[in-house]
Amino acid sequence: MSITLKKNRTRTERRLDEALHDLRAAFGERISTGQSVREIHGRDESWHPPALPDAVVFPRTTEEISFICQTCTKYGVPIIAFGAGSSIEGALIPVEGGIVVSTVEMKQLLDVDSISFNCTVQPGLCRRELNEQLRDTGLFFTVDPGADASIGGMVATRASGTNTVRYGTMADAVLGLEVVLADGRVIKTGSRARKSAAGYDLTHLFTGSEGTLGIVTKITLKLAPLPETIASATCAFSDLENAVEAAVAVIGSGMGVARIELLDELMIAAVNDYSKTDLPVSPHLFLEFHGTTESTRAEAELAASIAADYGGEAFQWTTKAEDRNRLWRARHDCAYACMASQPSKRMLTTDVCVPRSALTECILQSRRDAEEKGLSAPVLGHVGDGNFHMALLIDPEDRGELAAAKSVASALVERALAAGGTATGEHGIGLGKRDYMRREHGDNAVDMMAGIKALFDPDNLLNPGKVLPD
Amino acid sequence: MSITLKKNRTRTERRLDEALHDLRAAFGERISTGQSVREIHGRDESWHPPALPDAVVFPRTTEEISFICQTCTKYGVPIIAFGAGSSIEGALIPVEGGIVVSTVEMKQLLDVDSISFNCTVQPGLCRRELNEQLRDTGLFFTVDPGADASIGGMVATRASGTNTVRYGTMADAVLGLEVVLADGRVIKTGSRARKSAAGYDLTHLFTGSEGTLGIVTKITLKLAPLPETIASATCAFSDLENAVEAAVAVIGSGMGVARIELLDELMIAAVNDYSKTDLPVSPHLFLEFHGTTESTRAEAELAASIAADYGGEAFQWTTKAEDRNRLWRARHDCAYACMASQPSKRMLTTDVCVPRSALTECILQSRRDAEEKGLSAPVLGHVGDGNFHMALLIDPEDRGELAAAKSVASALVERALAAGGTATGEHGIGLGKRDYMRREHGDNAVDMMAGIKALFDPDNLLNPGKVLPD
The missing domain is CATH 3.30.70.2740 (Alpha-Beta Plaits)
Incomplete structure (x- = not known):
């Protein structure tokens, strides 16, 4: 046992100047204390008030991140990992200041195994760029939150998206990780195999830990084969209740629908304005079917007939890539459409x-x-x-x-x-949901989570103030 | 922080007689120290040498398991959970003695939500019985190891089986758990929702922890809709290499094959003897396709044509339930066929x-x-x-x-x-793979796993001697 818990978690006195000195010596122009750079890295896309970090560092390698963590641990300075900045729960706001570790210079697709359906990436690579780079392999990365998030951020948040109903969340997509711990040690979790029963599941423990247990430096992801045919559909309903119940019935039919998204009339109005669509302003389902020409046609027809049972009108479907892409881009931009409204x-x-x-x-x-x-x-x-x-x-x-x-x-x-x-x-x-943790999980489970936090980050330097309640 | 680590993990002096006294007072005839009962609960289905527990208890409720854990912690006595006894890695052999907690009296299906596709069960329920009870709901539990394992044991082992290629492993199937910790505290993990990003993922931490971090007392499982049509197929190959490469090519085609299993000629010979089948004694693939009549036919035809490219012969497929069940029963009995040979x-x-x-x-x-x-x-x-x-x-x-x-x-x-x-x-x-843990995960990761073990089970009473290396 090389790990001991500090009982009172008294933090090392923060010696910021010394930390900055050591980091400047190592990173030169790749560390910034300029106001505008700090501001950009002190806010996300939520309502949560921004906070300024003391500096922002732009590492390129695992070893450099390990050095940052060693330095920050030595001087008691908080460490906050930052990907695309698209959190909407304040997850990366440096509420206690400290050093932001940007992964913007770590965007490489390191390798693709097209037979085993997996790839390994650096954390700063964003999901759209990853899929661009995968295009010729016949495979795709399935998890698609609205934002063009970084893969590292998606691991941190345990993100999901519109494809989840068929392909799962980040909890299903991550096969293995490389992680730098608070003290700079590097650990590897999982493997490139599709499954494993070898010991405690550290991969899932880090996935969703929001940068509070370690900083993810490499991610091995499951990929899925691009379907032969993709058909998208929209369907309007007179009221929200019928739209939701139609969706539940489509799932209940057992068909493997790839996407089934609800938008109410307020959302449709915002989408029409922002994305220049002309959908009827009423509740909608947006659907997608993946398979062969025959199977997607059969599924779309079944979904249309179920929707009709709930008063669904104007069920329109298409296999044209241009129309599909426009539809899903509008869907992914919903948050921006709301803000623009x-x-x-x-x-x-x-x-x-x-x-x-x-x-x-x-x-x-x-x-x-x-x-x-x-x-x-x-x-x-x-x-x-x-x-x-x-x-x-x-x-x-x-x-x-x-x-x-x-x-x-x-x-x-x-x-x-x-x-x-x-x-x-x-x-x-x-930041936004910490107060619900005890209500959701109960005191005993939250106490164990706090024990895990103390085990991995005894000085509470990794993204402090997040996930766990006070 | 209510948890502190004992630095040297000095175990409380074991006071077995006092523990037995307290347990007898609470359980009466539901605790046994008889030789034959102890022998049955001291071995699994592997080559690992059996070991005798000191007693076997048969609790019926979470509260009773909590009482057992409190008692064992008080007196420093090991606690080993026991389901169907079908481990093949020695996972439940009580190598340090102690109290075996049998879940044989905890076999209830507690509830089914047929709209949300989930159910909650007690840990002693076995997978075949669960699927029998689910039959009228149109849903099934997908994970199918060879043995008729208990669901609790399958959680402990992070089990999978022949359906995994399409439906995933226990890591994918478990939505939430109720777990009794070593000191008797009860915690709940996860929820009944299909996904969650709320805090550290304790569900996956317990799944695969082999009874070394807590004793699972309730499990909420994802279910899948029974497909409209199921088609099974067998195909013989002249050599193993072609059979494996055909399988890789079928997966590579992107079809959603539900099962694709390889058996070499030695295994086929054992199966023919044990299960009274008359398959040609050469390497085989057993396959299954789930969907509609049309989609399963299309997939079977595609698989047959891929197999033919690799010299596959005698591709035979059927949608008859009787033939299918016989085929998969033979497959699931492979381990028993080997032993019988x-x-x-x-x-x-x-x-x-x-x-x-x-x-x-x-x-x-x-x-x-x-x-x-x-x-x-x-x-x-x-x-x-x-x-x-x-x-x-x-x-x-x-x-x-x-x-x-x-x-x-x-x-x-x-x-x-x-x-x-x-x-x-x-x-x-x-017991069997502990020596590979450091090779597979590296020292840093194994050290963190040891820290987690010490956090959840500071006296090392839960299934001692398993998972972690010495």
């Missing part, structure tokens, strides 16, 4: 995930709550997973509005937990 | 999993190694996953034979690790 506001996004049997009631009640508070709250959902988002548009400076939004969000989480669900399906805990 | 011997089973790109060479070289040592070693593999087993039949009392088998197995593990694979795809570490 009220440019003076910031977004407080809910992210509950519930058993599908509780989904309809959960969405409808939450919409009623928002309406009662007079809040604009477009809804979109990965309804195949039971996961949906309300985008509560608020002025964070307006105390009344912020309090109203928090109260709607809080009631929604309570409703989700009562139904056996979770406070966050894919955005992570960050 | 040489009843005086025990089985030392290898379990490497490698990237599919390394599979052919890995299987062929290992067969050559076994042949050179004069060992009978039928091969079967979940080749879609890159996972295969050699069943080395040995007399554990014959030192030369045991050493020869260990040397073949060891060379195979080294080969798998060099190819980026793992020592164990699905059987777990148990």
Whole structure:
């Protein structure tokens, strides 16, 4: 046992100047303390107030990240990993200052094994660029959050997206990791094999740990074969209830639908404005089917007939890449569409995930709550997973509005937990959901998580103030 | 922080008599110290030498298991959870004695949510019985190791099986757990939602921990819809190399094959004898396709044409339930067929999993190694996953034979690790693979695993002597 816990977790006195001195000597122009660079790395895409780091470093290798961690541990300085900055839960805001470790110079696709369907990447590579580079292999990386997030950030957040109903989340996609611990030690987890029963599952422990247990420096990912045919469809409904129930019925049919997304009429209006689409302003399902020409046609026809049972109208499907890409780009840009609809506001996004049997009631009640508070709250959902988002548009400076939004969000989480669900399906805990941790997991489980944090990061230097409650 | 590590892990002096006294008072006739009961609970299905526990308890509730753990912690007595006893790595042999906690009286299916595709079970329920009980729901539990294992044991081992290539392993199937810790505290992990990004992933940490971090008392499992049509197929090949390469090519085609299993000619001979089949004695692939009548026909035809490219002969497929069930029962009974082929011997089973790109060479070289040592070693593999087993039949009392088998197995593990694979795809570490832990994961990762063990089980009472190396 080389690890011991510091009982009181008294942090080494922070000696920032000395840390900066050592880091400057090693990184030269690849460390910045300039105001604008610090500002860019002190905020995410959420309503959470930004905070300034003391410096930003741009390493290129695992060894350099190890050196940063050793230095920061020596001088008691916090370390915050930063990918694309697309968190919407404040997960990377340096609330206690410290050194931001940007992975922007670590964007390499290191290798692809096209027979075994996997690849290994550096953490700064973003998902769209990865798929561009994979194009000629006949394979693709399946996890697609709205933002063009970095793979490292997606590991940290345990991200998912619209393909999850068929292909799974980052928890399913990560085969193995290389991770630098707080003290600079490098560990490897998992392997390139599709499965393993060899010891404790450190890969899943780091996946979703939001940079609080270690800094991910390499990721081996599962890939999937590009389907022969992809068919996309949209279908409009007269009300939200029917749209949700149609989605639940499509999943219940057992077909392997690749995407099934709900957008309510507020979201459709925002999408039409932002992405120049001309969808009827009513609740919609966006669907996608992967397979052969025959199987996608059969699935689309079955889905259309199920949708019709719930009053679905104007079921339109296409296999044209141009139309598909436009549709899904509009879907992925939903968060930006919401923000553009009220440019003076910031977004407080809910992210509950519930058993599908509780989904309809959960969405409808939450919409009623928002309406009662007079809040604009477009809804979109990965309804195949039971996961949906309300985008509560608020002025964070307006105390009344912020309090109203928090109260709607809080009631929604309570409703989700009562139904056996979770406070966050894919955005992570960050700053925004720490207060729900004990409600969701119970004191005993949170105590064990705190023990794990203390084991991996005894000085509490890795992304402090995140995930665990105070 | 309510958890502190005992630095030297000095175990409380074992006071067995007092523990037995307290347990007898609570359990009456549901605790046994009889020789035959202890013998049954002191062995598994492997070559590893049995060991006697001091007593076996038969609890019915979480609270009773909590009481057992409190009592054992109070008196420093080891605690070993026991399900169906079907481990083949010695994972449940009580090498330090102690109290075996049988889950045989905890076999309830607690609830099924047929809309959300999940169910919650007690740990003693076995997989065949679970699927019997689910039959009318239109859903099934997908993970199918050869043995009729208990669900609790399958969680402990991170088990998988023939359906894994399409549906995943226990790591994919477990949504949430209730676990009793060594000191009797009860924690809950995960939820009933399909995904979550809420904090550290304790569910995956317990899954595969082989009863060394806690005792699982409830499991919430993902289920899958029963396919409309199931088609099974067999295909014979003139040599092993072509059979493996055909399997890799079928996977590479991107079709969603549900099962693709390799059996070499030695395994086919054993199966013919044990299961009264009359397959040609040559390497085979067994396949299964799930979908509609049309899609399964299309996939079977594509697979047949790929197989033909590799010299596959006699591709026969059927959708008759009776024929299918007979085929897969024979496949699941392979381990028993091997043992029956040489009843005086025990089985030392290898379990490497490698990237599919390394599979052919890995299987062929290992067969050559076994042949050179004069060992009978039928091969079967979940080749879609890159996972295969050699069943080395040995007399554990014959030192030369045991050493020869260990040397073949060891060379195979080294080969798998060099190819980026793992020592164990699905059987777990148990006693048999502890010596490979540092080779596979490296010292730093194993040290962190030891830290996790010390955090959850500071007195080292939960299934001591397993998973971690000395």
